[in-house]
Amino acid sequence: MNYIYDGTFDGFLTCVYEHYHSAKADGIFARGVYQADMLTPPREVRTDEGKARTVEAAIVKKISPHALARVYRVFRTDTDGKELMLLSYIRLCFKSGPAMAFLHSHPLVNPVEKAELKIGNEVHRLCGLIRFSAVCPAPAGGAGHGGEGHGGTVDSGAEAVAAQMREILYARVEPDHEVLEFLAPHFTDRFKSEPFIIHDTRRGRALVAWHRRWHIEDFTERDAALLENAPSERGYRDMWRRYFDAIAIKERKNPRCQRNFMPARYWQNLTEMQPR
Amino acid sequence: MDSGTMEKLAVLGEGAKYDVSCSSSGADRSNIGRIGSAACAGICHSWAADGRCISLLKVLLSNDCVYDCKYCVNRRTAGVARRSFEPRELAALTIEFYRRNYIEGLFLSSAVLVSPDHTAERMYECLWLLREEHGFAGYIHAKVIPGTSPELLHRIGLVSDRLSVNVELPSETSLAALAPQKKPQGIFGPMRQITETQLEHRTLSAPGLMGKLDSAFAAGVTGGRGAPIPAAFEQAGGGRRTGAGEPDDDFGIAIRQGGYPDRRRTYKERFAPAGQTTQMIIGASSESDLHIIRTSEALYRRFSMKRVYFSAYIPVASAPELPDMAMPPPLKREHRLYQADWLLRFYGFRADEILSAEEPDLDYDLDPKVVWALRHLEEFPIEVNKASLEELLRIPGVGNVSAKRIISQRRTAAVRYDDLKKIGVVLKRARYFLTCSGRYYGEGELEPCYIRDRMKGMEGLADPSRPVPILDRARIRSGLVGAGPEQVSMFDALSGRQGGL
Numbered sequence: 074m075n076y077i078y079d080g081t082f083d084g085f086l087t088c089v090y091e092h093y094h095s096a097k098a099d100g101i102f103a104r105g106v107y108q109a110d111m112l113t114p115p116r117e118v119r120t121d122e123g124k125a126r127t128v129e130a131a132i133v134k135k136i137s138p139h140a141l142a143r144v145y146r147v148f149r150t151d152t153d154g155k156e157l158m159l160l161s162y163i164r165l166c167f168k169s170g171p172a173m174a175f176l177h178s179h180p181l182v183n184p185v186e187k188a189e190l191k192i193g194n195e196v197h198r199l200c201g202l203i204r205f206s207a208v209c210p211a212p213a214g215g216a217g218h219g220g221e222g223h224g225g226t227v228d229s230g231a232e233a234v235a236a237q238m239r240e241i242l243y244a245r246v247e248p249d250h251e252v253l254e255f256l257a258p259h260f261t262d263r264f265k266s267e268p269f270i271i272h273d274t275r276r277g278r279a280l281v282a283w284h285r286r287w288h289i290e291d292f293t294e295r296d297a298a299l300l301e302n303a304p305s306e307r308g309y310r311d312m313w314r315r316y317f318d319a320i321a322i323k324e325r326k327n328p329r330c331q332r333n334f335m336p337a338r339y340w341q342n343l344t345e346m347q348p349r
Numbered sequence: 350m351d352s353g354t355m356e357k358l359a360v361l362g363e364g365a366k367y368d369v370s371c372s373s374s375g376a377d378r379s380n381i382g383r384i385g386s387a388a389c390a391g392i393c394h395s396w397a398a399d400g401r402c403i404s405l406l407k408v409l410l411s412n413d414c415v416y417d418c419k420y421c422v423n424r425r426t427a428g429v430a431r432r433s434f435e436p437r438e439l440a441a442l443t444i445e446f447y448r449r450n451y452i453e454g455l456f457l458s459s460a461v462l463v464s465p466d467h468t469a470e471r472m473y474e475c476l477w478l479l480r481e482e483h484g485f486a487g488y489i490h491a492k493v494i495p496g497t498s499p500e501l502l503h504r505i506g507l508v509s510d511r512l513s514v515n516v517e518l519p520s521e522t523s524l525a526a527l528a529p530q531k532k533p534q535g536i537f538g539p540m541r542q543i544t545e546t547q548l549e550h551r552t553l554s555a556p557g558l559m560g561k562l563d564s565a566f567a568a569g570v571t572g573g574r575g576a577p578i579p580a581a582f583e584q585a586g587g588g589r590r591t592g593a594g595e596p597d598d599d600f601g602i603a604i605r606q607g608g609y610p611d612r613r614r615t616y617k618e619r620f621a622p623a624g625q626t627t628q629m630i631i632g633a634s635s636e637s638d639l640h641i642i643r644t645s646e647a648l649y650r651r652f653s654m655k656r657v658y659f660s661a662y663i664p665v666a667s668a669p670e671l672p673d674m675a676m677p678p679p680l681k682r683e684h685r686l687y688q689a690d691w692l693l694r695f696y697g698f699r700a701d702e703i704l705s706a707e708e709p710d711l712d713y714d715l716d717p718k719v720v721w722a723l724r725h726l727e728e729f730p731i732e733v734n735k736a737s738l739e740e741l742l743r744i745p746g747v748g749n750v751s752a753k754r755i756i757s758q759r760r761t762a763a764v765r766y767d768d769l770k771k772i773g774v775v776l777k778r779a780r781y782f783l784t785c786s787g788r789y790y791g792e793g794e795l796e797p798c799y800i801r802d803r804m805k806g807m808e809g810l811a812d813p814s815r816p817v818p819i820l821d822r823a824r825i826r827s828g829l830v831g832a833g834p835e836q837v838s839m840f841d842a843l844s845g846r847q848g849g850l
């Protein structure tokens with residue numbers, strides 16, 4: 074039987090629960106992704122927090138907390154058929170014991186491990202490749218995000234520091250996987266006292282953080298339009314580009330190497346890769 | 350920020366680009382300061398057109414040099430634009446770049462502006478502003494100007510994560526000829542001070558020793574010379590230091606109490622916790638590779654260097670003592686030297702094993718480990734099921750990880766040839782040099798010429814389309830300065846002179 078769920082992690086865990094307690098799941102699809110199959114009507118699974126917790130506890134107890142973390146991370150990847158892949162993984166470990174969980178040559182474990190590696194790599198890469206802009210809430214707009222509700226007019230006498238206080242750091246990313254929450258620990262430690270927003274433009278979500286507290290919320294281009302570049306922003310971007318050009322050693326030019334490390338799909342949000 | 354800053358950044362970034370020693374690692378400054386962390390090492394922010402990772406803002410504080418090192422674009426007699434940052438200006442620029450996530454920290458170097466101490470003072474001011482005024486806890490690597498006084502060096506060390514003093518050239522003769530104002534004492538003195546101060550801090554920050562801190566600290570700072578300690582040091586030594594191995598649990602407490610403990614608001618005051626490195630220019634003078642790796646071996650031993658970097662000389666000036674302007678940088682030589690360096694650091698080789706007076710230069714066609722093996726065929730093939738860790742590490746194609754795996758698998762079952770690949774052994778190289786339960790898998794004889802031919806061209810530099818120039822030794826040797834084979838290395842000279850430094 075095919076399962077259809079709401080696309081949340083709890084929803085997925087509920088499917089795992091149902092797989093064990095009612096009908097066997099042959100396919101698990103997020104709503105919207107599922108394409109109707111004439112022969113067998115799918116089953117709509119209602120997300121049930123209680124069932125989700127039960128499955129979570131079972132994974133922790135019968136496999137390990139590590140394995141739960143892995144399941145969660147892989148669930149956040151953009152992998153076709155990840156639900157069924159994870160279900161098979163969980164079943165295997167339940168049946169054959171926790172030692173299976175990290176046996177990387179096993180055909181059911183290997184794809185899970187690969188997917189986990191992919192999201193891990195993207196998170197690590199983005200820790201370096203994300204570019205922030207200093208922005209202020211637009212004067213006409215209402216409250217900005219990140220907790221600063223100022224009207225945004227910088228009076229001329231204000232010191233640079235005061236202006237900086239009113240600034241928010243805003244970054245656009247278009248990641249392959251749902252990485253926002255995995256970026257949070259690194260960037261909340263990096264920007265200890267500054268409000269910042271990392272906007273996943275592909276999924277219309279944003280990590281909003283200030284003073285080490287963070288959450289993820291829906292965030293649209295309309296929301297983004299309420300943010301205006303701070304007066305100093307342009308200057309720093311230009312300086313960064315100028316620096317970037319200055320430090321390459323022309324005797325050692327190696328564009329292939331550059332492209333290997335910095336895939337072209339990330340370039341649109343990279344300040345230094347914009348045309349001069 | 351005024352428009353001059355842009356101009357300065359271009360000039361002073363360009364001036365620092367030849368410095369190759371650039372990686373952020375080793376320090377832990379999470380949960381402190383107002384901005385930044387050096388907890389997460391190895392983050393690359395971008396890759397320049399030459400394919401090098403950009404992790405730190407690498408700039409000179411000034412390129413207005415009073416020295417005249419022949420190999421340097423910024424030497425006094427060169428006709429280049431001169432610029433200097435104001436310490437405050439550079440500190441602000443660093444923070445703004447850091448906020449935008451362009452960089453992981455600052456790599457600050459400088460030409461000699463007026464004098465070494467004058468320069469060091471300005472560098473210190475810049476770093477101090479970053480740490481104290483901006484609350485910056487990110488990574489700082491400071492390049493120490495040779496001849497900087499111990500007092501200033503100490504202060505700089507307390508606000509930096511990593512320090513480096515460039516040894517510049519592999520021998521005293523070359524140094525005297527190409528960088529006449531730089532003296533060996535000015536280079537090795539600071540190196541030694543860094544090593545000793547770190548040693549001291551490690552001992553002193555052990556539990557139960559805090560009380561002894563001040564007196565011992567004073568002795569360290571003045572190097573036993575009895576000079577008065579400037580007020581700034583006494584303050585710095587005031588017992589706020591945290592040990593290298595201390596768990597960072599203050600933050601957890603802070604959360605429970607709903608605030609941050611005050612002392613954690615500032616960066617951790619430790620002396621260059623990420624150690625020191627140095628850099629040597631390759632190919633500007635005529636030293637043999639043997640001389641170069643002996644020198645770097647001595648540097649690792651005596652000063653506990655984290656790394657010795659090699660920088661292939663790129664001609665910037667024409668002078669009778671220097672290679673021809675048309676000479677391409679000896680990149681392949683640099684690559685082989687790094688491989689030799691790897692053997693020194695991780696494989697238990699000694700410099701004298703890799704090269705000898707009869708064969709003082711590396712073979713640019715082959716990995717030095719293969720060369721060594723071919724020269725010592727009497728020790729091969731090695732039986733993987735019997736050999737010690739040290740012996741396994743001598744087999745070309747067997748690395749540290751695979752050697753350890755072989756040993757651990759042997760405990761349960763004999764290693765079979767088919768297992769070796771999974772274990773991570775590079776068989777196309779290794780098979781000529783090992784047996785597995787008595788069987789030899791390299792086809793043909795264990796015979797140098799044969800193996801050599803099979804291996805040549807099997808590996809190259811990362812990009813085969815890139816021209817790989819080989820240094821024309823004869824041409825270089827004839828015209829260049831440098832230590833001849835009979836000449837003592839500057840480290841021999843150093844040990845003889847130790848007391849006077």
Ligand code: SF4
Nearest residue numbers: 414416418421424460
């Ligand atoms: S001291 Fe020598 S190497 Fe350094 S900037 Fe001046 S001339 Fe160049």
